[in-house]
Amino acid sequence: MRRATAFLTALILLCTLPAATAQVRHEIHFPDLPDYRTLKCDFHTHTVFSDGVVWPTVRIDEAWRQGLDVIAITDHLEYQPHKQDLPTNHNRPYELVAGRARERGILLIRGAEITRDTPPGHHNAIFLSDVSPLETEDFYAVFDEAQRQRAFVFWNHPGWQGAERGTWGEWQAKLYEKKQLHGIEICNGGSYYAYAHGLALEKKLALVGNSDIHDPSLETERTRTPTEHRTLTLVFANEKTIEGLREALFAGRTAVWYQNQLIGREPELAAMVSACIRVNPPHHRAGNRVWVKIENLCELDIELQRVGEVGPGRIKLPARATALVRIDAPAEALSAGLPYRATNFLTGPDQSLSVKLVVPDR
Amino acid sequence: MRRATAFLTALILLCTLPAATAQVRHEIHFPDLPDYRTLKCDFHTHTVFSDGVVWPTVRIDEAWRQGLDVIAITDHLEYQPHKQDLPTNHNRPYELVAGRARERGILLIRGAEITRDTPPGHHNAIFLSDVSPLETEDFYAVFDEAQRQRAFVFWNHPGWQGAERGTWGEWQAKLYEKKQLHGIEICNGGSYYAYAHGLALEKKLALVGNSDIHDPSLETERTRTPTEHRTLTLVFANEKTIEGLREALFAGRTAVWYQNQLIGREPELAAMVSACIRVNPPHHRAGNRVWVKIENLCELDIELQRVGEVGPGRIKLPARATALVRIDAPAEALSAGLPYRATNFLTGPDQSLSVKLVVPDR
Amino acid sequence: MRRATAFLTALILLCTLPAATAQVRHEIHFPDLPDYRTLKCDFHTHTVFSDGVVWPTVRIDEAWRQGLDVIAITDHLEYQPHKQDLPTNHNRPYELVAGRARERGILLIRGAEITRDTPPGHHNAIFLSDVSPLETEDFYAVFDEAQRQRAFVFWNHPGWQGAERGTWGEWQAKLYEKKQLHGIEICNGGSYYAYAHGLALEKKLALVGNSDIHDPSLETERTRTPTEHRTLTLVFANEKTIEGLREALFAGRTAVWYQNQLIGREPELAAMVSACIRVNPPHHRAGNRVWVKIENLCELDIELQRVGEVGPGRIKLPARATALVRIDAPAEALSAGLPYRATNFLTGPDQSLSVKLVVPDR
């Protein structure tokens, strides 16, 4: 009887205890490309070691829980509002959590935010081996040091302090000329900068999008939607290693996941859309009319707009779900492929991706 | 300006209109087995043609939306509370929606519920070609007719009118002897019948679990959880056809998905658990300690209890998520496999499945 | 031991059984006005007795669950697609569920949809005592009969078959002249008709908004949001009775709850906004700066835009929550009231409500 009661008590506890959520990871579903692994990355995060409000461990736990593969902790070099309590120690956030990242299989990158008023504004340097030498007064000297450390450098949130202050000026021009500027944040948290997007394409700089998170993230599987999620950079890498990541970033093989959009260059977006959309053979035909199941494997609600004459005018493929699409067309047209635009796969500020919906015979 | 306004209005509509949910399907994630397709089936549903409260089309739309592959509409033969308004027509529900099912790729099965007070209680006959001849007074004559039509017959919710009334008696014994009884509902909606479960194993009858739904189903992707979902039968079939399904049912290759449990026979459950759990090679080792990511591809929160000496005492693998598991063991123990029980994969009323967690080297 | 086990089993059942949701009602939070009760009403719903797909009981159960006070079942008189199976019986839906409505305290109104091609289009007549006499060929004779029965009549979804076909023509003009047209649906399900809204104001017709639901409603407390909800009419009545409702409708005391908007006339919207927003005395003052908690008691995310010079430019008051607002202003300005517009309380197609935010001293 006593054992039954003990068992009973144990059972009540089991039934009522909320699941420990810290250890559970929900993957972000963007498939790998035929030639590359798709890494989900945030290259811009803060901790109490500058103006963030969490201990660095929290950034690792969030990354694990939310399905990220890579994060950089990039505390401000020059803005240290907590230093009265927590003396400046630029390398410390990385050192504190390198082990925790390793245990969870998260690639942790040592970084820093170089923080000047706009212009020239803020820049992140990542892949550093030692952050401290970057704290120096001369603006250009900082980037010389970053280059010595083989850092990847990008311009942060260009439009942040007003569009006119965030334009390409002599500062960026000079860094660019010295090959010390390699990417631009076209998205930062809830903001998108069309101007920066155009610049990145014109100057062949890597497209980057990040959270710039200072607070704890409240995002969980239960609250994430195609529209509300952490802004991230997808990097298409040969392998999930620091070197694989660095190579892909310098080669510009990235896309930015921002609200219900994927923003990138044509080759990567085309490969991604092919990997995401699975058109099944028609499961029913009545004369010239077929019913087709189209699966969408990714986190976006994909929006398609007809370019040609055949097929529905608009097709919405909800995230990680299956849509039933009725098409009135002869079999030949289906296997030749129906021309559409994926209006939320952006290849430029006003440009969306062409796709062909090929309905296989069998 | 007028066009801009029109566009604006269109845009507002696009932004604000809730997505049409009727057409979106969310799959139920139980993977196929190495030798069989895993079909998600509900063999017990009602419509206005007996005591249900929905037109038969609703059952098809729900099945599509909720990721089912197969449904049977099984209105009561003898209980026709709406007949004053809707004259009895036993074949009509099937005929009304056969086309709609075909368009959505749902296998629709013609069925009926043979409705007698307990004992003998209710039985479902499915795969009928004509329901009407089953409406006959003599209890045994109904089943003779069902057999003529090659029906698969199962006993519904045996404990429904009280445990003592739902015991195996002369009625079931006689049907069984004549090979006219092939399965038992061990689960029906929110109820599980341990006695029926034992019977099914003893008599080698197929294990069946169904919703027995009368109301509209409010279940959507947003409200489904591992614990709250439609009770279903998984059928492991050679192919997704009526004949494939029939063969599998008569062979007893089924499992019942009930709350956070999967109830079946050892071979199918073992194959399912192998297909669901993906143990990655350790991504970090520190001395005798490794960190392992274990993915769970299915809809159950899988619960594992240690049998041997090595590994955590309990492991919870949340549905469709990844767990981080720390194991203190030498490499040999990992590749040999750690013995566990999957406590919510039931092979009998008091029996759970043995599993071996093999941690691959690489 | 046996009793412990029985208790254990009971407990497991209690822990695991999903709550029966059919009986639970979640109120819709729009407060009563100082002089009127606020009734939440849907005057346009269908069942299997015309082209809906649910038995009439489902409409009562939904209304209860979703917090409605009043529904009308308004099956099509002339469109009877199920009549081959379910012979036409216009009064039957009301009769079938009048008792069920009474048990739940739902006011059920007998109604019908008069269904002609556009123009003249569809019209609902509610408060009928006998639906059958309205099934007559002559268009105007139908409305004469409705008038004889003291029906309230409104024009349904005017823009539904294209804006040009839904304009005010001789048909509506003649009904209006004979005082046989009393309201207009300015919203129907996911659509809003600006033209109809203008018309209603010009002709002093009651503003009506309804679901026009044919399918089962999947809306539950867990899925309802300020943007996604059943389109309803709020009626401001002296009492919750058929006569109270009728008086208020003929007097035009209504508002339409459509997406994240409330559309009505100035007196009712002004009273509603006053009843919804509760501004607390400042709980902290630092020089000219105060912090104020503003509670919003209703289902809308209320959006305020500053008209004057004082206060934040925009204030969002989330539904049924509390916002913290910092205001930089002297005490006199606060107690005098800050002029704002409530941009989602519409008094006309392009007109929103003026409100004054008075911050009490104490």
Next chain:
Amino acid sequence: MRRATAFLTALILLCTLPAATAQVRHEIHFPDLPDYRTLKCDFHTHTVFSDGVVWPTVRIDEAWRQGLDVIAITDHLEYQPHKQDLPTNHNRPYELVAGRARERGILLIRGAEITRDTPPGHHNAIFLSDVSPLETEDFYAVFDEAQRQRAFVFWNHPGWQGAERGTWGEWQAKLYEKKQLHGIEICNGGSYYAYAHGLALEKKLALVGNSDIHDPSLETERTRTPTEHRTLTLVFANEKTIEGLREALFAGRTAVWYQNQLIGREPELAAMVSACIRVNPPHHRAGNRVWVKIENLCELDIELQRVGEVGPGRIKLPARATALVRIDAPAEALSAGLPYRATNFLTGPDQSLSVKLVVPDR
């Protein structure tokens, strides 16, 4: 045209930007009692100033967002794992955020956790004016100092390091004798200690329940349920001030909100249940049968079990919703009141509250 486009762009931004959630507060719904305000309090939280992982500001923001009225920050005096980076400064967390708390109307209490191995275990002292003098080696000297500062002292998570180590011993006995121990945590996070509950009742110590939170809280309105929520203490105070709170705590007017239970003393629980349950007059009577709407205003799913002969055997009143209850009884029985037990209002480890359901006539 240009303005239309600008407006369009603004609109797109408005539609797509996720709402800023940091500023929105969702109240916790436990009504005030006739004689007291009901304050929602957490007296046990940590920050980076001991072994927590958030900056103190996060605790204020969480409290605001989650509807709390009062929090104490109670970092460990003797356990300072971050001190290498963040030198010990016991008063600092309070000082850093006192202003932020004032702006939000949160009562912030200066506290500390006195951290010794068990026995004697951990104790919290709150209402301190200066934390530093409590850091002293002699165990009893700490409490003498706390007493000098008029602190309220409670024993933390007594069963935390094993039931046998958490029993009442000489340490607690001595503190108790010196009137230096005033309360006991009967709940801490996901744990309930029946032994401590019994002790508290026997010794007339205040019942306290807290989160003991170290991580950021992910709880939002969207994820909070009657079962999963922050463990809190409800304090029934004359006023929402530090002195009001202190008086109520020393007088023992508290209840603990733990999972789907409220644990307290009879007078407060009885007053709370009366304030939460609103029984409406029957809205329909058919012979001896009435239908009654019962509203539950609070966050618990209230569970009622019949004691007498009349009324349903069990009634579940879902949180902040309305239940429809059918009662078969004559009018006299209803107005006399039906005796029930509220099985999740606990007045002792094995004792639940008696309630009378009075159904008013009118």
